Amino acid sequence: MTAETKPNKRPTSFDVAKRAGVSRATVSHVLNGQGSRFPEQTQQKVLKAAAELQYKPSPAGRALVTGRSDILVVLIPNATFGTNLQDLVDSVSAQAARHGLSVVVRFAGRDAAETLAAILHFRPVAVVDIGVLSPEDRETLEATGAVAIPRYRQSREPEGDLNFLVGRAMADELLRDGPRRLAFAALVDERQDPFGPPRYAGMKAAVRARGLPTPERLDIPLKLAGAKAALEAFAAQGTPMGIGCYNDDVAIAVLAAGRALGLKTPGDLSVVGVDATEVGQLVSPRLTTVLMQDDALMEQIAADLAELHQKEATQQVHDPRPMVRIIQGETT
Amino acid sequence: MTAETKPNKRPTSFDVAKRAGVSRATVSHVLNGQGSRFPEQTQQKVLKAAAELQYKPSPAGRALVTGRSDILVVLIPNATFGTNLQDLVDSVSAQAARHGLSVVVRFAGRDAAETLAAILHFRPVAVVDIGVLSPEDRETLEATGAVAIPRYRQSREPEGDLNFLVGRAMADELLRDGPRRLAFAALVDERQDPFGPPRYAGMKAAVRARGLPTPERLDIPLKLAGAKAALEAFAAQGTPMGIGCYNDDVAIAVLAAGRALGLKTPGDLSVVGVDATEVGQLVSPRLTTVLMQDDALMEQIAADLAELHQKEATQQVHDPRPMVRIIQGETT
DNA sequence: CTGTTAGCGCGTTCAC
DNA sequence: GTGAACGCGCTAACAG
Numbered sequence: 092m093t094a095e096t097k098p099n100k101r102p103t104s105f106d107v108a109k110r111a112g113v114s115r116a117t118v119s120h121v122l123n124g125q126g127s128r129f130p131e132q133t134q135q136k137v138l139k140a141a142a143e144l145q146y147k148p149s150p151a152g153r154a155l156v157t158g159r160s161d162i163l164v165v166l167i168p169n170a171t172f173g174t175n176l177q178d179l180v181d182s183v184s185a186q187a188a189r190h191g192l193s194v195v196v197r198f199a200g201r202d203a204a205e206t207l208a209a210i211l212h213f214r215p216v217a218v219v220d221i222g223v224l225s226p227e228d229r230e231t232l233e234a235t236g237a238v239a240i241p242r243y244r245q246s247r248e249p250e251g252d253l254n255f256l257v258g259r260a261m262a263d264e265l266l267r268d269g270p271r272r273l274a275f276a277a278l279v280d281e282r283q284d285p286f287g288p289p290r291y292a293g294m295k296a297a298v299r300a301r302g303l304p305t306p307e308r309l310d311i312p313l314k315l316a317g318a319k320a321a322l323e324a325f326a327a328q329g330t331p332m333g334i335g336c337y338n339d340d341v342a343i344a345v346l347a348a349g350r351a352l353g354l355k356t357p358g359d360l361s362v363v364g365v366d367a368t369e370v371g372q373l374v375s376p377r378l379t380t381v382l383m384q385d386d387a388l389m390e391q392i393a394a395d396l397a398e399l400h401q402k403e404a405t406q407q408v409h410d411p412r413p414m415v416r417i418i419q420g421e422t423t
Numbered sequence: 424m425t426a427e428t429k430p431n432k433r434p435t436s437f438d439v440a441k442r443a444g445v446s447r448a449t450v451s452h453v454l455n456g457q458g459s460r461f462p463e464q465t466q467q468k469v470l471k472a473a474a475e476l477q478y479k480p481s482p483a484g485r486a487l488v489t490g491r492s493d494i495l496v497v498l499i500p501n502a503t504f505g506t507n508l509q510d511l512v513d514s515v516s517a518q519a520a521r522h523g524l525s526v527v528v529r530f531a532g533r534d535a536a537e538t539l540a541a542i543l544h545f546r547p548v549a550v551v552d553i554g555v556l557s558p559e560d561r562e563t564l565e566a567t568g569a570v571a572i573p574r575y576r577q578s579r580e581p582e583g584d585l586n587f588l589v590g591r592a593m594a595d596e597l598l599r600d601g602p603r604r605l606a607f608a609a610l611v612d613e614r615q616d617p618f619g620p621p622r623y624a625g626m627k628a629a630v631r632a633r634g635l636p637t638p639e640r641l642d643i644p645l646k647l648a649g650a651k652a653a654l655e656a657f658a659a660q661g662t663p664m665g666i667g668c669y670n671d672d673v674a675i676a677v678l679a680a681g682r683a684l685g686l687k688t689p690g691d692l693s694v695v696g697v698d699a700t701e702v703g704q705l706v707s708p709r710l711t712t713v714l715m716q717d718d719a720l721m722e723q724i725a726a727d728l729a730e731l732h733q734k735e736a737t738q739q740v741h742d743p744r745p746m747v748r749i750i751q752g753e754t755t
Numbered sequence: 756c757t758g759t760t761a762g763c764g765c766g767t768t769c770a771c
Numbered sequence: 772g773t774g775a776a777c778g779c780g781c782t783a784a785c786a787g
Contacts, residue, residue: 116768117772195527373675449757
């Protein structure tokens with residue numbers, strides 16, 4: 092045994108220094124690439140020693156001195172965790188790993204303040220936020236030195252908001268074959284949901300632009316009885332009607348309710364979902380749904396992530412207009 | 424201004440000490456409840472100062488000295504994140520909060536070693552593991568001082584494993600009205616899945632117990648074309664057949680494939696899903712599905728969580744046999 | 756009994 | 772290339 096003196100204890104920079112025959116300061120400099128034009132000789136010694144010891148710097152020690160952890164928080168709206176967001180998490184995780192960051196997934200709770208507090212507690216390097224945080228929250232966050240990603244939020248005009256476009260696309264599709272009475276079917280879930288309102292707004296805008304009456308908002312639970320009751324009230328006002336749904340699951344609930352009420356689809360009741368989930372394409376009738384191509388968002392996130400370490404202020408990502416696409420099914 | 428001398432900087436124990444007119448040691452003692460029979464007087468001063476300053480001890484500083492973070496990791500199999508697991512996460516989060524712990528959700532990656540490394544990096548207090556970690560992984564984990572929860576894993580005989588029972592229940596239900604050719608429809612997903620094998624094993628055991636031929640394993644993708652192809656091969660061997668599915672989504676895919684092949688359900692093709700998802704009960708035909716009542720698991724987790732701080736070795740949770748229940752739908 | 760001093764744990768960084 | 776101090780909280784040892 093040469094230096095394996097301390098059993099079952101993670102090696103510290105001191106151990107590496109000892110083994111390489113240098114000081115801890117040197118170890119730190121070499122390992123951080125930073126400010127180091129040490130002789131090739133020395134660098135190798137340090138690197139070798141670190142590798143042999145499987146040295147991993149202590150996150151706690153580092154956090155203590157930098158005032159910041161190596162954590163990247165991904166904040167997810169609680170209500171919606173489908174394939175889409177899972178892909179986003181995977182993608183972010185891969186990128187973060189390249190920067191040596193740890194990804195922490197956090198579901199937004201009912202209490203926004205509590206959620207924010209929990210995040211701040213991590214002292215994260217950055218927070219990927221898909222619409223959960225309010226502008227004030229973001230400010231609070233950035234005041235602590237954390238970066239809020241994507242940098243430029245659903246800014247400017249509503250047309251820049253992907254979810255607004257989703258709502259508009261739903262309305263357009265539902266009105267394709269002539270005017271109908273429209274409604275937006277929101278998700279009834281105790282947890283908060285940031286996506287519903289802009290989608291509803293998009294529908295309203297599109298409908299108003301055609302001079303039709305404002306669509307109302309329906310709360311559709313994911314249970315047959317409740318969904319049926321909710322739809323029945325709306326159906327009582329006459330057919331044909333069209334319902335833009337919060338997502339494919341809600342759309343499936345609306346269809347089930349429609350069947351139970353004896354409504355014909357798409358004759359009496361046409362329906363559009365959102366997300367193009369696999370299940371939506373497997374049920375009968377196959378859903379017409381809106382596919383969000385949030386390439387712009389993903390690119391922006393990737394760019395912001397990349398910018399995290401190389402301080403060069405990245406130019407704003409080219410803005411390939413957020414796009415939505417209708418997947419034609421059998422429900423419109 | 425009295426003591427607001429340092430702007431935008433979190434107060435440290437030093438600040439509290441100064442404000443309370445005591446030493447940092449006293450602050451630490453009082454705030455940790457531990458070993459402190461200081462006069463009521465002093466305690467109040469410290470508490471008051473801490474409250475006024477909104478003092479929150481630095482996780483990094485604490486981690487440095489304790490060698491352990493205040494993080495509780497919840498490890499989730501990547502393939503499956505439905506309402507069930509979400510509830511589990513919520514429940515664990517609530518409990519953890521009571522212990523002053525931060526919950527970190529982690530999706531198991533393709534690479535087990537990498538996943539484990541990522542977890543170890545947090546130096547967590549404990550890891551809630553629903554079946555992702557191998558026994559060796561758990562040992563590695565506990566060697567670092569972390570607690571693997573639930574403490575007692577799907578031990579002993581297979582009958583103790585909830586997922587095994589799920590498989591058996593599926594087989595029983597599918598064979599209720601007489602013998603059929605059975606198969607297990609696994610999830611085709613690049614990510615790993617710890618639940619499939621025990622479910623399949625449960626089916627096989629139940630089928631063998633009746634002297635019927637061993638069910639084969641089908642890989643059913645969540646796309647119509649692929650699912651149809653996979654089912655067609657199996658259907659070629661004759662009807663009636665019964666398929667136990669990995670979950671409700673797969674069951675919906677099987678049903679879609681069956682429709683496309685002109686099979687009658689439940690006549691030619693009967694199907695059972697797992698999870699009793701809302702969507703499964705909204706599609707037509709309504710799914711027969713297996714509801715897992717993992718009360719035992721949840722209780723064990725809760726107990727282990729509670730035990731985390733109060734060192735009293737908790738007695739083993741009473742073992743209310745894991746239970747599964749069939750929800751009768753229209754597919755069997 | 757009440758409270759303090761001092762030093763540890765780990766990595767970083769300024770100044771020499 | 773190094774010594775020394777820092778950041779923050781914990782706790783053993785010790786003094787009033």
